[in-house]
Amino acid sequence: MAGDDYAALLGRIRDGLSDEARQEAARLELPPVDVMWEGQKTFLRNFAEFPKVLRREPEKILQYLAKEFAVPAERIGEKAMFIGKRDPDDFTRLFKIYLQDYVLCPTCESPDTRVTKENRIAFLVCEACGAKSTLKGKYA
């Protein structure tokens, strides 16, 4: 299928969505990151808010950030600690990618999704449109 056809097809799928589903996608807003530096460590002070908003396991999200930054990370209460200095923008960027890859339904873009595992393969199941898609990564 040519690229243009594919884009047109996606456009048609999106046009067929209910307004409700679209509003839900717009509703999910990531909290602003609250970062503090101490020596050569970075603390994400409001780490705990992200798993709640994204509705994913805090451990998985921490592992994801640690892997992307390629540094050790640790949870300390509501906070997460990373070795090295990280910019707030780095966190924001990664959370956006995580949201795209692990939370939003690829069919309707609703954030109301959950993860199910079948024979160790993780699927994203959309509670808005019912689509079931495979997850690329292992941090869900």
Ligand SMILES: [Zn+2]
């Ligand atoms: Zn969906």
